[in-house]
Amino acid sequence: MHISEGVLSAPVLVAGGVLAAGGVGLGLRRMTPDKIPAVALLSSTFFVASLIHVPLGPASVHLVLNGLTGLVLGWMAFPALLVGLALQAVLFQFGGLTTLGVNTCIMAAPAVAVSYLFQPFAGSLNRILVFVSGALCGALALLTSSVLIALCLVFTGRHFLEVAQLTVAAHVPIMVIEGMLSGFTVLFLRKVKPEILGAAADVISPA
Amino acid sequence: MNLDPFSRGTSALHRRDPRVKLVVATAYAVVVAVMQDMAALVPALMLAVLLTGWARLPWRPLLRRLLVVNGFVAVLWMFLPFTHPGTPVYHVGRLTASREGVIYAANLTLRTNTIVLATMALLGTTPVFDLVHALHHLRVPEKLAQVAFFTIRYLDVIYREYLRLRNAMRVRCFKPRTSLHTYISYAHLVGMLLVRSYERSQRVYQAMLCRGFQGSFPVYRHFSLVRSDLVFGTIMLLAIGMLWLL
Known part of the structure; x- marks a missing residue:
């Protein structure tokens, strides 16, 4: 999920850059040297996962998984997603250099928000609670991201209002898929490797 | 996964110091991103096309990437001319396109394509690891x-x-x-x-x-800034400065 180069106005780009720098700074401060490989490898995993296309009726959607990123990495989602987006900008020309800050905020701010909301429940022993919190994590993060995209567009110019509405509407079906997938993934992780979900716990409340 | 298909080339642009290319690409993108005037955007696009030609990028992946970027731009063209208020120029059904809207969308298209071409020519011609290395030297x-x-x-x-x-x-x-x-x-x-x-x-x-990791990587290989790098960097930054003043 990203906004291309050359679309947004200077104030929006600057605001995004400043906010992203703050978030990345916080994330880096929580990232002790022993966490660097884990953050980086999870960052490349989320990069690879975003290449997966999931069928939805006649079309297919690709995964975003920023809610899951937040759940696993907490504030460190900021540097992880910044790196992922920078790579996409340089390697595939998705997004761009000047929109890096804005795009990082669009993806990472909802990720951090849902990690605060749902982290306490993701480790629960109740399977339904785990699934529901994972699903809400995925769905709400994606919804918030699309709303942030819409806001960036509308702050650039009022005439983007229709495009912005279309953006949010287009993300509703993807939100359902993301929610389901995130829910099942969290359930899987809870069963197979609960440390990954717990990894963010000491990230959110720094020891 | 072929990460950087453009980085294996022998053009003069491939051989420039990654630090210089990174600085130039960032300056270029920032200046073009805030450009509002078509009189400046057209020369900016021409400079980007020139750079792309100089880098001798393989045209097939180049076109594919431009197509992806412009797919998004095409969606914006379906809306912006009609939602921007101004003097009407043409009608599609009940919708009226405004002159200002068309100009706005055209400027946006120019900006997007210019930055994408410049990024591909400047950063695409650098192996990704060299870019990280350059970031390290640029105090990231x-x-x-x-x-x-x-x-x-x-x-x-x-x-x-x-x-x-x-x-x-x-x-x-x-x-x-x-x-x-x-x-x-x-x-x-x-x-x-x-x-x-x-x-x-x-x-x-x-x-x-x-292996004794203590929080930082020792860097053994260093970039060497030769005179042609300095000449290239200076000329590019001057050109970008002129575009900004236009």
């Missing part, structure tokens, strides 16, 4: 550079892991459909990828500790 926070380094290093490893898991699913007759079974399977695929890369990261860190 060390931990961030390390995350970038490891992310790139393991991108292909994890991509192969993904292909292996997907092949395993195919062998077991998995066919993606719009069904709960498909979504659960994909969720487990993502979960398994996360588990494997998490475990791999633990092993990587242990191996680093064994």
Whole structure:
């Protein structure tokens, strides 16, 4: 999920850059040297996962998984997603250099928000609670991201209002898929490797 | 996963110092991103086309990327001329396109294509590892550079892991459909990828500790800034400065 180069106005780009720098700074401060490989490898995993296309009726959607990123990495989602987006900008020309800050905020701010909301429940022993919190994590993060995209567009110019509405509407079906997938993934992780979900716990409340 | 298809070339642009290219590309993108005037955007696009030609990028992947970018721009063209208030120029059904809207969309198209071309010509011609190395020299926070380094290093490893898991699913007759079974399977695929890369990261860190890792990477290879790099950087920055003043 990203906004291309050359679309947004200077104030929006600057605001995004400043906010992203703050978030990345916080994330880096929580990232002790022993966490660097884990953050980086999870960052490349989320990069690879975003290449997966999931069928939805006649079309297919690709995964975003920023809610899951937040759940696993907490504030460190900021540097992880910044790196992922920078790579996409340089390697595939998705997004761009000047929109890096804005795009990082669009993806990472909802990720951090849902990690605060749902982290306490993701480790629960109740399977339904785990699934529901994972699903809400995925769905709400994606919804918030699309709303942030819409806001960036509308702050650039009022005439983007229709495009912005279309953006949010287009993300509703993807939100359902993301929610389901995130829910099942969290359930899987809870069963197979609960440390990954717990990894963010000491990230959110720094020891 | 072929990460940087444009980086293996022999043009003069390929040989420029990555630090210079990074600085020039950033300045170019920032200046063009805030440009409002077509009189400045057209020369800016011409300069980007010139750079692309100079880099002798393979045209097939180049066109494919431009097509992807302009697909998004095309969606904006369906809206912006009609939603921007101003003097009417043409009608589609009940909708009226305004002159200002068309100009706005045209400027946006020019900006997007200029930045994309310039980024491909300047950064695409640099191997990604050299870019991270350059970031390190340009005083980007060390931990961030390390995350970038490891992310790139393991991108292909994890991509192969993904292909292996997907092949395993195919062998077991998995066919993606719009069904709960498909979504659960994909969720487990993502979960398994996360588990494997998490475990791999633990092993990587242990191996680093064994080799005496103390929080920073020693850098042995250094870039050498030669005179042609300085000439190139100065000319480019002057040109970008002139575009900004236009």
